[in-house]
C-alpha cells in the first residue's frame with residue numbers, strides 16, 4: 001500500500017462511525033465516504049454518483065455481469081446472450097459460467113489473436129446476429145496475465161450501435177494506462193483498491209446513472225440500493241487516497257517501471273535465449289508493469305518454487321484443479337499449446353521496483369531454468385510421447 005493510504009486508513013480505524021447513522025459520528029463517517037467517492041470519481045473521469053463502492057474487484061465484476069444480465073432480461077425475456085472475451089479474469093469468467101449454468105445465459109466467446117486481443121470484427125458479427133437477444137458485452141480493459149490492452153473504445157462503439165450496454169474490468173489498467181470512465185462511453189467499469197496502492201477489500205463498480213442493475217446483495221440498501229452492507233469507511237478512505245495518487249503519478253511511474261520491465265525482459269532473454277515473450281510486444285499495447293514469458297521444457301510451477309527459494313516471487317497464471325496445475329485459460333485462448341502454456345511465468349513490477357530487483361531476477365533465472373529442465377525432462381518426454 002502507498003504510505004499515504006496506510007496513514008489514512010490507520011487514522012480512520014481508530015474512529016467510530018457508521019456512515020449510514022444519523023448521529024454526529026455517523027455524519028462524520030459519511031463525509032469521509034463521500035470525500036473518498038469524489039476522489040475515486042475525479043481520478044477516473046467519472047461523476048461521484050457513478051461510484052458504487054464494493055469490497056473489491058470480484059464483487060464489482062459479479063454485480064456488473066449478474067446485475068446487468070438480470071436487469072436486461074427482466075426488460076425483455078429474449079435477452080439471454082452475453083458477448084465476452086475468453087481472457088477475462090475468473091471473477092467475470094466464473095460469474096458467466098454460473099449464469100449459463102443456473103440462469104439460462106448463453107455466452108458468445110469472442111476469438112482472441114496470438115497476443116490475446118479480441119477480434120472486433122467477430123464482435124460486430126456477434127452483435128449483428130440477433131441484437132435483440134444480447135443482454136450485455138463484457139471485455140476487460142487490460143489482461144491480468146499477459147498485460148494486453150483491449151480496444152475498449154471500439155467495443156463500446158460496436159455495442160452501442162445496437163443499444164447494448166458494455167462492462168469492462170479495469171482492475172489492472174488503472175494506474176498503468178490512462179483510464180477515464182466518462183469519455184470511455186462504458187456503461188460500467190470495475191476497479192479494485194489493492195491494484196493501485198490501496199487496501200485489499202475495497203473497490204468500486206462505476207456505473208453511469210440510470211443504468212439498471214439488479215442487486216446481488218440484499219440488505220440495508222446502501223450504494224444506490226444495489227450494494228447493501230455497512231461501508232468500510234477506513235478502507236474506502238484509503239482507496240480514495242490511493243486512487244488519487246496512482247492516477248496523479250501514473251505517467252511518470254509507468255515510464256520508469258516500463259523501462260525496468262524492458263530491462264527485465266532483456267535480462268531474462270539473455271539468460272534463457274529460447275524464452276518467448278507473451279502478450280503484445282508493442283509497449284503501447286501492453287501494461288507497463290507486466291512481463292509474461294513461456295519457457296520451453298519447464299513447468300511454470302516448478303520454476304516458481306525454484307525462483308521463490310532464490311528470493312524472486314512471481315506467478316504462473318495456472319489454476320490448480322484437484323491438486324493438478326491447469327494451464328492458464330488466457331494462454332489456451334491465445335492458441336498456445338497446453339505443453340507450452342505450462343511453462344508460463346508472470347512477473348509483476350510496481351512503483352517500488354528497483355534495478356537491483358530486476359538484476360536479481362536476471363541472475364536467478366538461468367540456474368532455476370536449468371534445474372527445472374533437468375527435473376522435468378522425464379515428465380516432458382512422457383508428455384511428448386503421449387501427444
Ligand code: PLP
Nearest residue numbers: 056057058089091144171172192
Ligand atoms: N479482475 C482482474 C483483472 C484482476 O486482476 C483481479 C485481481 O487480481 C480481480 C478482477 C479481482 O479483484 P479483487 O482481488 O479486488 O477481488
